[in-house]
Amino acid sequence: MRTWPGNGTHQVPYWVYTDPDIYAGELRKVFGGKSWNYVGLEAEIPEPGNFKRTKVGETSVIVVRGKDGEINVLKNQCAHRGLEICRQDYGTRRTFQCPYHQWTYRLDGALSGVPFIRGVNGHGGMPEDFEREDHNLQRLAVTTRHGAIFASEAADMESLEDYLGPKMLVLFDRVFDGRPLRILGVSRQRIPGNWKLMFENIKDPYHASLLHVFLVTFGLFRADNPSRTEMDSTGRHSALISRRSTNLAPNTATQEMASFHEKLELHDKRLLDIVKEFPDSATVVMQTIWPNLIVQQQANTLATRQIVPVGPEAFDLVWTFFGYEDDDEAMRARRLRHANLMGPAGFVSLDDSEVMDLAQRGIHCDESGQALVEMGGRGTEDHDHIVTETAIRAFYSYYRSAMGL
Amino acid sequence: MTALEDWQLRAEIEALYARGAELLDEGPISAWPSLFTEDGSYKAVTRENVDQGWALALMLCESRAAIEDRVYAIEHLSLTIPRRTRHLTSGLRIAADGSGWRVEANFAVFETLAGAQTVCFAAGLYRDKVVRDADGVLRFLERTAVSDSALIRNSLVIPL
Numbered sequence: 001m002r003t004w005p006g007n008g009t010h011q012v013p014y015w016v017y018t019d020p021d022i023y024a025g026e027l028r029k030v031f032g033g034k035s036w037n038y039v040g041l042e043a044e045i046p047e048p049g050n051f052k053r054t055k056v057g058e059t060s061v062i063v064v065r066g067k068d069g070e071i072n073v074l075k076n077q078c079a080h081r082g083l084e085i086c087r088q089d090y091g092t093r094r095t096f097q098c099p100y101h102q103w104t105y106r107l108d109g110a111l112s113g114v115p116f117i118r119g120v121n122g123h124g125g126m127p128e129d130f131e132r133e134d135h136n137l138q139r140l141a142v143t144t145r146h147g148a149i150f151a152s153e154a155a156d157m158e159s160l161e162d163y164l165g166p167k168m169l170v171l172f173d174r175v176f177d178g179r180p181l182r183i184l185g186v187s188r189q190r191i192p193g194n195w196k197l198m199f200e201n202i203k204d205p206y207h208a209s210l211l212h213v214f215l216v217t218f219g220l221f222r223a224d225n226p227s228r229t230e231m232d233s234t235g236r237h238s239a240l241i242s243r244r245s246t247n248l249a250p251n252t253a254t255q256e257m258a259s260f261h262e263k264l265e266l267h268d269k270r271l272l273d274i275v276k277e278f279p280d281s282a283t284v285v286m287q288t289i290w291p292n293l294i295v296q297q298q299a300n301t302l303a304t305r306q307i308v309p310v311g312p313e314a315f316d317l318v319w320t321f322f323g324y325e326d327d328d329e330a331m332r333a334r335r336l337r338h339a340n341l342m343g344p345a346g347f348v349s350l351d352d353s354e355v356m357d358l359a360q361r362g363i364h365c366d367e368s369g370q371a372l373v374e375m376g377g378r379g380t381e382d383h384d385h386i387v388t389e390t391a392i393r394a395f396y397s398y399y400r401s402a403m404g405l
Numbered sequence: 406m407t408a409l410e411d412w413q414l415r416a417e418i419e420a421l422y423a424r425g426a427e428l429l430d431e432g433p434i435s436a437w438p439s440l441f442t443e444d445g446s447y448k449a450v451t452r453e454n455v456d457q458g459w460a461l462a463l464m465l466c467e468s469r470a471a472i473e474d475r476v477y478a479i480e481h482l483s484l485t486i487p488r489r490t491r492h493l494t495s496g497l498r499i500a501a502d503g504s505g506w507r508v509e510a511n512f513a514v515f516e517t518l519a520g521a522q523t524v525c526f527a528a529g530l531y532r533d534k535v536v537r538d539a540d541g542v543l544r545f546l547e548r549t550a551v552s553d554s555a556l557i558r559n560s561l562v563i564p565l
Contacts, residue, residue, distance in 0.1 A: 185461020
């Protein structure tokens with residue numbers, strides 16, 4: 001049993017990123033616990049029978065639109081011998097059939113067919129008391145909001161609206177405003193670091209002014225921009241809200257940003273032909289939603305980033321870029337172009353995936369060390385700036401209670 | 406075209422592909438954009454997105470200028486762990502297409518991070534359009550690298 005050092009969360013022990021027992025606890029209590037896990041967008045499976053395969057924690061699930069149009073999230077595991085029955089990431093089916101003994105399931109997970117259930121020529125067959133309805137695919141609880149789909153292994157989940165809380169709900173609805181979404185595509189990368197490093201990265205806006213030359217130089221996200229760092233009442237969700245500088249001239253803040261290149265100019269300026277599209281003045285909102293979702297709005301690129309843990313020392317980051325059905329062709333082209341900022345080759349996010357690799361290398365064999373998380377104090381309150389690690393402290397405050405640490 | 410002209414064209418296209426790999430692997434990468442026409446485009450995409458009919462690219466450069474921006478970022482802006490790549494190209498298929506040629510070829514890209522073993526980073530298909538530019542040199546009007554795997558090993562730094 002591990003003991004968290006001290007009372008607060010301004011120090012984070014390195015064993016939370018490496019210990020297999022901690023990781024096993026996370027699969028059970030974080031991803032498998034009382035959490036709404038993001039599993040996809042409705043626009044990925046628009047028609048009845050459309051499905052996608054994804055994961056809740058490490059558990060493979062099928063997200064499928066049933067004949068009635070309702071969305072089911074089913075454990076991708078045959079009730080007979082446990083095989084993964086769906087072997088494609090996207091597709092369309094009327095039923096799911098296990099290849100081994102051809103047990104067949106309806107789109108709502110109900111077991112509809114068992115070959116040789118009454119035997120062959122009087123031989124074999126299932127026992128008299130075998131009931132098909134006792135052997136359906138396991139169903140997860142499902143909720144949707146404005147096109148985003150969430151699932152939970154817990155049966156007694158609060159509503160998504162209560163789960164997000166009023167402050168985070170407003171920001172969620174800013175991007176997911178009810179307009180039909182249009183998928184632009186998916187990017188996937190396996191990052192050799194603990195999954196929590198991804199949340200820390202987004203909950204730490206202070207690094208962005210130092211690490212990301214691209215953001216800093218073009219004023220997309222800078223410590224001297226008007227900004228806020230906000231959490232829900234539990235601290236598990238957070239948002240960074242900022243406005244692009246129009247004055248890009250050097251100042252006292254940029255003097256400390258070694259990455260600031262005043263003279264840099266793009267050869268193809270279309271990369272940053274940003275159009276205002278939301279009613280408020282924010283130009284970037286990065287929202288993190290416990291336990292596995294980041295909602296990204298930077299310039300005109302919109303994406304969900306789904307965190308899928310792969311053991312204690314790696315995770316898959318699945319980016320789903322999208323726009324709205326009512327985007328015109330120019331906006332669609334702009335979103336695809338702005339997507340260069342993000343993803344596995346992103347002008348901005350590339351720095352992050354490399355840094356997370358370095359972080360995991362650094363802490364990999366340090367049993368007793370701890371990270372220092374004291375920028376902006378030791379508390380967990382909201383801040384009206386981004387020179388702070390308060391959202392990381394708030395995250396670990398909730399994490400400690402969820403994990404019993 | 407005569408058989409000899411076909412053979413000469415093939416040799417010239419193969420030289421363009423070899424030069425492309427050389428500039429990405431051995432450098433100078435800053436010269437790589439010069440293999441594209443001024444209105445030339447470069448895209449790295451995954452088979453998954455192609456199959457789903459989704460236009461998203463891992464890298465999308467819609468002009469030589471955008472390719473220059475990407476190369477500048479690789480050399481000067483991005484924080485990356487030092488690495489070396491090795492691009493292997495094989496099985497060129499060349500078909501005349503209007504003012505140029507549609508060229509398909511298989512590729513494999515090996516990646517070696519500092520201090521680590523070499524791994525196969527990506528394999529896939531080039532779907533390109535090659536044209537003879539105003540100065541008589543063959544260049545890419547379009548180069549699309551389609552990666553077989555959708556899952557990138559951490560970061561895509563050097564173009565496929």
